[in-house]
Amino acid sequence: MNWRLPLLIFACTALIAGAILLTGTSSLEAVSTLVKGSLGSPSAIAGTLRETTPLLILGIAVFLALQAGLFNIGVEGQYLVGALGCAAIALKIPGVLGLILGCITGAVAGALWAIPPGWIKAYRGGHEVITTIMLNSIAGFLTTALVAGPFKDPAQQSPTTAILQGSSRLPWLYNSPELQVSTGILLGLLLLAAFAYWLRNYVAGYELRATGKNPRAARLAGIDDKRVILRAMVTSGAIAGFAGAVQVLGYEGRFYADFSPGYGFTSLGVGLLAGSNPLAIAGSALFFGILGKGSSSLQLLGVPKGISSLVLGCSIAVAAAIRYRRLADREES
Amino acid sequence: MNQTVQFLIEVVALSAPLILAAMGGYFSERSGVINIALEGNMLIAAIGAAIVGQAFHSPVLGLTAGLAAGVLFSGLHWVLAQIYRLDHIVSGMAINAAAFGSANLLDRRFTDPRAGELPALPVWIFYTLAILLPFLFNWYTRSTRGGLQLLATGGDPVKARLMGVSTVRVRLAALTVTGLCSGLAGTLLVANARYYTDGMTAGRGFIALAALILGGWRPLQTLYCCLAFGALQALQIQFQGSSILGVQLPREAWYCLPYLATVIAMAGFLGRTRAPGGLGRH
């Protein structure tokens, strides 16, 4: 009997319940508020979908890297440079062309931002986690400086770009006063479907998974594992940059300082929670989307926003513990 | 002259939290446990010190609470990484997230912005510790049995076990030290500012990690890196707004330097440093 995993789940649940209790709310009330705030009304649902979109696309980026055996903690930075790059182009070029070029620019910027960690990992043996953490900080400073400098809208007090006009925004998928759904979520779902199909049905996807699972066997199978690692990192970065572009074109309509409320870190939870099934990314992104939206309603109840971070930490720990349990069991026997 | 002394004090003040956190990272990583949770440890220690210090109007109790919080979260890292065999990176991420969340919750619930300045120990105590600890740790790893076991565990846990070293226990001890050091660092932040703000660590835990890597996982070199980072920051404050060679650099350019240096070092352009061989291994 393995007591460890149940104990961990129990401890995490108790921790979260205790944290809610600490704020003077009952757990039941908290959960019902969370559900009502995220799914209880059309506008709540719209907000949840909005929150889910970047998590979904970034989750794909994280998942892809994980499949190649990489922790792309750098999605946060790649997301930021992608968003700024997209905003800069879409502001210059209006209309559909601007939309397309904006998405491409976002993806390219994200990909470029992922080259150093990918190259260092593949050919220099430097751990990608350390380099991506560093590049996240640099991306934060860089985009803040740029949006306060050359890209700043002179008409505004705060560091932000100008707002994109209607024709430069992604169209609404469904638009009524209560329920506005952007095509952004659709783009995310399409990307997920394409990615899942690619991973299953393309030789490159097969080789990516082989490299992630067993690089030695991959090398013997004629796979250039170093090139696969570099490509996986760069592709992951491109998807993260694309997520930034969708956020700008679909929702925010501009880029500003402190653009990401930590989506990059939450999406690591999304990718880890999805396990080995790419389609599960949609579910785990929705889970964290509900949590993100719902926790804003919880704030009205006096439960601070931090609760969602706490849940994120606990879910990462539990998801990883489930994944590594087999390994630990095997080592013990 | 006076200005130079002023500047040096400023450098020490700015680098002290980095040094303390980096020394925490030193023990952890030298025992083979990758630690990206320094940031979270610091933050939870800061909020702990702030709440308890305020509640009891006692800087000593505040410090104790800060240290205890740091040790608690560092111990959690040990539990997840050693008992649950989680990947050290995943465990560190989980702990960072939990620490950010908990600190935010506790802040909203318990700190009172109207209470005025928090009680705090004089900061020179922390500064002195920050300068002395690297030398102490340097001596410890070279000249004691514990230090030898630490190096052996981090170098190759499997072989160390073969030679009769209890690597699980060594790592528990190492992570306790990590908790104490990062707890000190977090408490220092509160002592310096005299109030707590959400997310007040502002990436210092990651800069400390960068310094540790740039210093090649050696205490004295890490100290120098932290001092260099502190000096950069002090210079930035001094030259803020003024232009260098006709170009006015935004302050973000200064902030980037430590991170940029680390990435370049990781690419092997600053000479190869040897990471502990047992990093991340069981």
Next chain:
Amino acid sequence: MSGIQKSFGKLRALARVDFTVEQGSIHALVGENGAGKTTLMRILYGAQSPDSGSIRVFGDPHCFRNPAEAIQAGIGMVTQHYSIILELDCLQNLALGTEVAWRFNRQALESKASELAKRMGFEFDWSQSAQDLTPASAQKLEVLKLLWRGSRIMILDEPTAMLSPADSEALFTSLKTLTAEGSTVILVTHRLPEVLAHCDQVSVLRSGEMVLESAVAATNMEDLADAIVGRAFTPTTTPNSRAQGDVMLSLRDVSVRGYRGDLAARGVNLELHAGEILGIAGVDGNGQRELVQAILGITPLAVGDILWHGRSLYGCGGQERIRLGFRSIPEDRLADGAIDSWSLEENAALGLQRLTPMASAARIDQPGRRQAAQASAKRLSTRMESLSQPFESLSGGNQQRLIVGRALALNPNLILAFQPSRGLDLEATARLYEEIRLECARGASAIVVGFDLDELLQFADRLAVMSFGALHLPEDGYCRDRATLGRLMVASQ
């Protein structure tokens, strides 16, 4: 040690082995790979427990549950995997795990260590980092570590494998000093010249049985070689020594670096003809691994050239060679040949993932892959429930059957098999070679690296021996002669 018996599953590793060592002697334990030497020694120093039998050390009965208890009783072993930690310096490595005080008193320890080293005729710069040690010094440090821990019986597993002849001589000189002081050395080795020159007693193990125990003075090279490889069973079935086809693969003066940077394979010349099975015999670790990897295009050549149908393979990567029809049966199926959590179907495509029935252009051809996988599994009758079950759920033998089937799939032209019968029973082994021969009849050729001379003699057309990185091709007429091959295997440089 008397009546030691040990089985792993159905495999009997040791059959009631008696082994007696006199105090103050250097006792050699020799035998082929898999003869049971390592198992016997692991039992002696507590890393494994015997199924039955007893151990007496200096007359007292002992039963070691772990190496720590064996060390307590004065038994220590130096394995081929060093216990030296690269991060530490020499003195730290020496003292690790034996410190008594909390303070690591360098000066006191250093003088004690120097004294010990001097007695052995060694010299160390104690503050030198272990990663800068030469293999010879590392070996000496390992011996010192045992002495430091008060070992009176020392087991050395292939201590000279990485030493130059001069260093080996020096090591034996110090071992003799040791035994003169009353310590005992058990030397596990393949090198008969060493045994004859330096040891007092010798025991020979063959497939789990003690076949010879003698004083070294009372034996000679020929007797020992015969005892090691055995002469009881000479295969009567001589595989077809048919007319040789065209030269398919030729190796010209090929040298390959091992992972330590030294030349693991040196100046290998070979011509492989269409339709033949070449067996490469030899003791493990003599460069076979590196040579095979070089032919597969995974490790670059240090010197020389490999030609395929007369054209150089220089610059031709692993993937392209697979397209040319190169297939491999890797040595360690789990580490190198498969992904254990994947399905059988996915594993059956590993390495062949870009070839025609498995894929069309960039896409995986699912039905084609299933059919090919089915064929690979059928080739050696892999027992399975379905192709979608995970690889790890198969037994070791069935895993190997699938791996072999995969290497024979999709018209191979060159089959590189490393210990292909690992995990297979006799019947399956025969099937394996039958199937390889079938492909050879079609025009392919095969190289089989094996450590079991009998198996190679039985199934290969021609044998070569690899020793110390060199490939020896016996003259015509002798390439199937057991005595010649045995001598080549154990001869020194």
